[in-house]
Amino acid sequence: MKKILTLLLLAALSTFGQSEDESQIKAIYDAALTKGKAYDWLNHLSNQIGGRLSGSVQAQQAVDFTKVQLDSLGLDRVWLQPVLVPKWVRGTPEYAFIETSPGLTNTVPICALGGSVATPPAGIKANVVEVKKIGQLAELGRSNIEGKIVFYNREMDPTLINTFQAYSGCVDQRYSGAAEAAKYGAIGVIVRSMNLRLDDYPHTGSMSYGELPVPERIPAAAISTNGADLLSATLKLNPGMKFYFKQNCKQLEDVESYNVVGEIKGSRFPDEIMVVGGHLDSWDLGDGAHDDGAGCVQSMDVLNLLRITGYRPQRTLRVVLFMNEENGMRGGNKYAAIAKSIKERHVFALESDAGGFSPRGFSFDCSSSNFDRILGWSKLFEPYGVHSFKKGGSGADIGPLKNDEIVLAGLRPDSQRYFDHHHAENDTFEHVNKRELQLGTAAMASLVYLFDKYGIVIE
Amino acid sequence: MKKILTLLLLAALSTFGQSEDESQIKAIYDAALTKGKAYDWLNHLSNQIGGRLSGSVQAQQAVDFTKVQLDSLGLDRVWLQPVLVPKWVRGTPEYAFIETSPGLTNTVPICALGGSVATPPAGIKANVVEVKKIGQLAELGRSNIEGKIVFYNREMDPTLINTFQAYSGCVDQRYSGAAEAAKYGAIGVIVRSMNLRLDDYPHTGSMSYGELPVPERIPAAAISTNGADLLSATLKLNPGMKFYFKQNCKQLEDVESYNVVGEIKGSRFPDEIMVVGGHLDSWDLGDGAHDDGAGCVQSMDVLNLLRITGYRPQRTLRVVLFMNEENGMRGGNKYAAIAKSIKERHVFALESDAGGFSPRGFSFDCSSSNFDRILGWSKLFEPYGVHSFKKGGSGADIGPLKNDEIVLAGLRPDSQRYFDHHHAENDTFEHVNKRELQLGTAAMASLVYLFDKYGIVIE
Incomplete structure (x- = not known):
């Protein structure tokens, strides 16, 4: 009734x-x-x-x-x-480049994810391992990840009519990607921007380290979709390439x-x-x-x-x-x-x-x-x-x-x-x-x- | 069946x-x-x-x-x-200004309507009579229109959800405005752009002189919505103001x-x-x-x-x-x-x-x-x-x-x-x-x- x-x-x-x-x-x-x-x-x-x-x-x-x-x-x-x-602050603008060989670099647009820690003041440079899903980390194992930068590159699904569904299908990379990669010894994380379009804007957004102790936290940044495609293509041509990024964001009181x-x-x-x-x-x-x-x-x-x-x-x-x-x-x-x-x-x-x-x-x-x-x-x-x-x-x-x-x-x-x-x-x-x-x-x-x-x- | x-x-x-x-x-x-x-x-x-x-x-x-x-x-x-x-060609860019007193002018963005005749090479300058509807021409009569520029200023109705309906409710000004105004001795026509937004773009579009003999045809141009608001406001403050415009568009074979x-x-x-x-x-x-x-x-x-x-x-x-x-x-x-x-x-x-x-x-x-x-x-x-x-x-x-x-x-x-x-x-x-x-x-x-x-x- x-x-x-x-x-x-x-x-x-x-x-x-x-x-x-x-x-x-x-x-x-x-x-x-x-x-x-x-x-x-x-x-x-x-x-x-x-x-x-x-x-x-x-x-x-x-x-x-x-x-x-x-x-x-x-x-x-x-x-x-x-x-x-x-209160999280971005600090000075982030900077990143792809280094195919010493001295040969392409800058790419990145931005720190909200809540990320900074890189060391001089930035970090390391080899890159590309994955499409967090689950791939376990398959790759620590030996393939330790000391590297994990690059999450799963695209938003363009065939979903409601773009929020496509977002939901990708956003775990941004939110949990750093915490997960850190468990396998990664030293940083780069995430493809949550954007259906190819352009040069990196898209920030919240991320969390979950229960990860402070000393184990690794910096995480988003890369523009064009940047992600360039990084992925470069990596295929030259698996030994290195990625450099630097950010000095900070969590305050x-x-x-x-x-x-x-x-x-x-x-x-x-x-x-x-x-x-x-x-x-x-x-x-x-x-x-x-x-x-x-x-x-x-x-x-x-x-x-x-x-x-x-x-x-x-x-x-x-x-x-x-x-x-x-x-x-x-x-x-x-x-x-x-x-x-x-x-x-x-x-x-x-x-x-x-x-x-x-x-x-x-x-x-x-x-x-x-x-x-x-x-x-x-x-x-x-x-x-x-x-x-x-x-x-x-x-x-x-x-x-x-x-x-x-x-x-x-x-x-x-x-x-x-x-x-x-x-x-x-x-x-x-x-x-x-x-x-x-x-x-x-x-x-x-x-x-x-x-x-x-x-x-x-x- | x-x-x-x-x-x-x-x-x-x-x-x-x-x-x-x-x-x-x-x-x-x-x-x-x-x-x-x-x-x-x-x-x-x-x-x-x-x-x-x-x-x-x-x-x-x-x-x-x-x-x-x-x-x-x-x-x-x-x-x-x-x-x-x-084949109608626009020729060199159109030019127009509001003259509140000799030498005191504001340029405004206009464009010739498609199919319009040109102004004389030196342009035309005349007093302006503003109307909201073609029907007002008959009320005003030849004595109030002859020798002047008719300014059609009916806005697209913003309360219509389908904007094509709002367009239909206004476009007669653009299509037939010149032919109708010419019958009362107007020497030119300026039409508010068919645009729901206030901005500086004049919007062209087709117009027709109907059966009007060639020598009686008068030039017609669209003015941006911001320009139309400025013209209307100026006219209220100073009914003696003049409007100048110049266009050299042409109908070819x-x-x-x-x-x-x-x-x-x-x-x-x-x-x-x-x-x-x-x-x-x-x-x-x-x-x-x-x-x-x-x-x-x-x-x-x-x-x-x-x-x-x-x-x-x-x-x-x-x-x-x-x-x-x-x-x-x-x-x-x-x-x-x-x-x-x-x-x-x-x-x-x-x-x-x-x-x-x-x-x-x-x-x-x-x-x-x-x-x-x-x-x-x-x-x-x-x-x-x-x-x-x-x-x-x-x-x-x-x-x-x-x-x-x-x-x-x-x-x-x-x-x-x-x-x-x-x-x-x-x-x-x-x-x-x-x-x-x-x-x-x-x-x-x-x-x-x-x-x-x-x-x-x-x-």
Whole structure:
């Protein structure tokens, strides 16, 4: 038997309700496409602030900027939620070359992976062993790996239509490659960038040494896809070639940072909390425009658009700009821990963290009853082409809020171009299309509106 | 009662048939994403040849290049179909400024509309009257228009999700604006570019003087959206301001050009012809990468992909690269006229002319019985996100093939970015994403495969 959180369901299912929903959603889209603030905010975040790695000056500037902007929206409450974050710094630009014979070198573009240790000050130079999978290390054994640089070169699978699947199929190389290679005596790791395109941008991203003791940790860097192809081809021609790289990145002490939170108190059900959010931190190489400046400004704009269209939420609606998704998840964990400790009841959370591209739909992590109900709303999204509703996955930052009741959701934009820019120097404002960004915001605001109006299904 | 063109329908509806279709479509997608030639061909068309206005050297180079490429695919027959095309030339770059008072000027970016006459060699300078609609000319009357430049400034409606609808709602200004304004004594016309974005690119496009006698024709140019906003704002502050522009474009004698045609003869039903195509000509300002280099290379690649996947069509499959879609439609008309004169039976035609963006589905111009059948195929396209099938519209070049029997179709990519580049200097290769282009090709090849296998429904 199901209890519906609100009494409005019958009205909703009536023709009148349906047409009211259509009108409200149309009003949201019109407002997003003509009065949305997301694009201008993103311009500032990208071009006036730039990359916002946790603990950086830019991350703090982003906290300050978004708080001021939320303050200007006339919300009921805006606050900063302190959270201790890791501080990893890249240091001076990395440098690498392929040496086919002494003095004969080709420089290649690399960047340290986030969390990596530095090389010794003079860099390291060694023979290279190429593998496609971590599992190959065991086959090769210590005798073939010790003293060498392991080069992980598995490509993202271009035949997967959803590029996030292709990413998932490769990212273990980046995340665990160094820890695994170190066990066999490797002295460094080079990883092919998680990029479906051939170009010259190395793509950073988080890595972990797991339980590996500090003295055994080896430096890890990403190489651009063109660089990876060159390295692989050179290695085939000349297995005795050497690879040199140098990086002086460093893990510093944790520092205090913040989640930025803005809230409209619910008019009827203030204790039912809905969250819409993205993560405010980004990698340092680009400007974090798609990842995840886009998700932050869209989330902020959701509250702005509801206000513009005169919609007063009956449930409490919060925008949360999470800190430290990229290399620690401290913000998402802290937000959920506080919510739990003060017994807040979250009924719905929506994250946008897949880029500011043309939206195609949403993914949901929720009960079947809720998903069935959501499917019933898809007709409302059809005129906007955002009606691909799928089960599975939401967003990293809202994941810690999961319980038996809550509906978690993620905006799902077209994924084709995302990994051209992901964690790389070219994740910049000019690669975000204004209308595509706005349409994502409108889709998010429409979904929030429906959850606010109809609540969630309780089993 | 319906007769099905092939005997294979029952097999098709069986589970076995369904799974065979799924496999073939998967094979097509895999081939498109790993072995497709479209992107490399487009690189050549855009960067080695460039803008291909009818009658230009570049248009001829494009004919030569694509014929050589089709020859290399081992088709059954490749040929050039002669067609006489108009030759309009832009001449030296246009020049324009806003003059708020004598000597105080702001230059603004303009370009002559395709088909426009030149200004006098010294240019024209006159007061400006701004209108939003052609209908306002009658309200203003000759006394307010005579001797002035009419400035059409209706914006594309940003709230329309399908940007082609927004284009349709504005393009009368560009196409008929000069002919209409001339009737009231205007001496020139400036039209706001058909662009949803604010930027500095003027967008050209075709215009017509209709039946207007040659001596009465007045020059017409497009102004960038930023330029249009500046002109409008200046005019409000200073209604006495003058606008100057100069262009020396010219209509020359018609010249001979070609449609490029490649054919795989049908193994079972050679007299049933299927066409897949785009238009080879483009405007001259950019490189015609999206419009319609993308459609041409995708169409060529459809035949390549079927070959790679070992699929031998039972119906005759032609790729047709039409000449002169932009300013005359001579190629499309000629192809249809020849087909009619030699009594060829065309059963299916598919055009790609909406840019090389991420595909969302197809539009169809066909009988209800055929459309119902096509809807039954949409499940096959769902895994690829290309299952938005709509009635209405196909492509300009294949339109002349229309009869009671044929199914006409158009690829429908995401339309959000199209008008950022349409007919402008920035319609260039780097704005085409390789995967998005490839996914369009794969969708087209899959649809061609299904029509080849199952034929069309005859009422």
